Each structure stands twice: as structure tokens, then as C-alpha cells.
Amino acid sequence: MKETTIPRTLISTESVGVLYDERERALGDVTLEFASGTVSALIGPSGCGKSTYLRCLNLMNREIPHCLIEGRILYHGRDITKPEQDLFALRRSIGMVFPRPNPFRMSIYENIALAPRRHGIRGKIALDELVERSLTAAALFDEVKDKLHTSAYALSGGQQQRLCIARTLALDPDVVLMDEPCSALDPIATLAIEETMRSMAARGICVIVVTHNMEQAARASDRTAFFYLGQMVEEGPTERIFSDPHEERLQDYLTGRIG
Numbered sequence: 001m002k003e004t005t006i007p008r009t010l011i012s013t014e015s016v017g018v019l020y021d022e023r024e025r026a027l028g029d030v031t032l033e034f035a036s037g038t039v040s041a042l043i044g045p046s047g048c049g050k051s052t053y054l055r056c057l058n059l060m061n062r063e064i065p066h067c068l069i070e071g072r073i074l075y076h077g078r079d080i081t082k083p084e085q086d087l088f089a090l091r092r093s094i095g096m097v098f099p100r101p102n103p104f105r106m107s108i109y110e111n112i113a114l115a116p117r118r119h120g121i122r123g124k125i126a127l128d129e130l131v132e133r134s135l136t137a138a139a140l141f142d143e144v145k146d147k148l149h150t151s152a153y154a155l156s157g158g159q160q161q162r163l164c165i166a167r168t169l170a171l172d173p174d175v176v177l178m179d180e181p182c183s184a185l186d187p188i189a190t191l192a193i194e195e196t197m198r199s200m201a202a203r204g205i206c207v208i209v210v211t212h213n214m215e216q217a218a219r220a221s222d223r224t225a226f227f228y229l230g231q232m233v234e235e236g237p238t239e240r241i242f243s244d245p246h247e248e249r250l251q252d253y254l255t256g257r258i259g
């Protein structure tokens with residue numbers, strides 16, 4: 001009898017909130033769990049707190065002056081909000097993909113190899129294998145295998161975004177945060193990114209994506225959380241969220257009455 005792998009919680013938040021200048025509340029009391037091998041979508045109107053929440057998960061908000069993060073963020077059961085947390089090591093394990101592609105001004109190969117080389121991987125064979133493996137995981141290798149030493153700027157927007165995903169995967173993270181990764185892409189490139197999300201989840205990675213595209217959330221995610229006015233209003237399996245929303249505010253968002 002085939003064993004069933006039970007997803008394990010990799011990262012979770014307990015009553016997480018964000019304050020600016022100790023008075024302006026951007027986010028309040030969010031408790032969520034995210035498991036290995038799943039894609040979770042964060043949806044909601046602009047300015048509702050979903051990107052603010054996403055950037056809490058690898059402590060990017062800590063770098064904003066006068067920003068206070070409340071509550072606890074647990075990664076592998078360990079509270080990462082402690083002042084002694086090594087942000088360099090954390091962001092190797094919890095990768096981030098931004099709304100617009102941001103390849104380095106260098107070759108496709110060097111975009112992937114740069115960070116691993118700084119982490120001590122030096123041999124050409126090892127780097128070659130890592131570059132191929134990362135590009136393959138981002139569904140890009142077959143398209144660029146004959147031009148690895150040409151500029152990353154020669155790639156299309158969708159290819160550049162998949163290159164940025166490959167660059168993140170080169171550090172072997174088990175959580176990947178994606179903030180509107182398809183906002184600057186056409187529908188064909190968007191579908192390629194969604195397929196990459198699913199392939200990452202199939203490899204056991206926990207993918208958490210902020211999206212304004214409800215069709216994308218419905219297609220690509222396993223679970224969905226709806227944010228509104230700085231609060232997490234409702235969360236659950238994606239199919240149930242879209243077919244049987246419980247909260248009136250979520251119903252209004254899905255039908256276009258708010259948004």
C-alpha cells in the first residue's frame with residue numbers, strides 16, 4: 001500500500017500585526033499556517049494588508065524604520081522574530097519573488113550561480129549542475145540552455161521572472177514567497193509561472209503568493225486567505241473559498257461589490 005505524505009506546517013503566524021510609528025495599524029491579529037508541498041494564495045483589495053503580511057514572513061518589514069511587528073512568526077516551530085535572528089540565513093531558506101522581474105545585469109548563468117558561489121559552492125561541475133537544476137525547476141532550462149552566457153536582459157518578461165524564481169530556488173529554500181509575480185506579465189507567461197508554482201509545490205516547497213487575480217488563485221492554489229482592511233477575514237481550501245464563502249465581505253469581494 002502506497003504511503004500518503006502528510007504535509008507538515010513549515011511556517012505559521014500567531015496573532016501577527018504590523019504598526020508604523022506605534023500608531024498607524026497596517027495589519028492586525030493574523031493567525032495562519034502554511035504547509036510543505038502546498039500553494040497558498042492571499043487575496044483581497046489593494047491596501048488590505050496582504051503584501052505587508054507576506055513581507056513579515058521573512059522579516060522584510062523589520063528593515064522599515066519605525067515598523068513594529070507584533071505576535072509570533074514560527075518557522076519549523078522556532079520563533080524567528082527574536083532580535084538575534086540571522087536575516088541572511090533566514091532569507092536563504094525563505095525566498096522571495098517580487099512583482100516585477102529584477103534579473104542582475106549579467107549572464108543567465110551568473111544570475112543563478114552568484115549567490116551559491118558566495119555560499120561556498122566553487123567547482124564548475126557543481127555550479128553547472130546547480131544552474132541546470134534550478135532552471136529546470138523553474139521550467140526555463142529548455143528555453144535558454146543554448147544561451148546561458150548571454151545577458152539575462154535579452155529574455156522576455158516572463159522568462160526573466162522565471163529566471164528570478166530559478167535564482168531563488170538555487171539556494172534550496174523550503175518556503176518561497178511571491179508578491180504579485182505575474183502583475184507585469186501577459187496571459188501566456190502568467191500560466192507558465194502558475195505551472196512553476198505547482199511544480200515547486202510538487203517538490204515539497206511551501207509557496208505563498210499574493211495575487212489580485214482571483215482566477216489565478218482559483219487555478220493555482222490549494223488554500224486561500226482573504227484579507228480586508230488589515231484583517232484576515234476568512235481562510236480555507238481554495239475550492240470551498242470560491243464556491244461557498246462564509247463571510248459576507250468575501251462574498252462581496254468575489255462578486256465585485258467591493259474591491
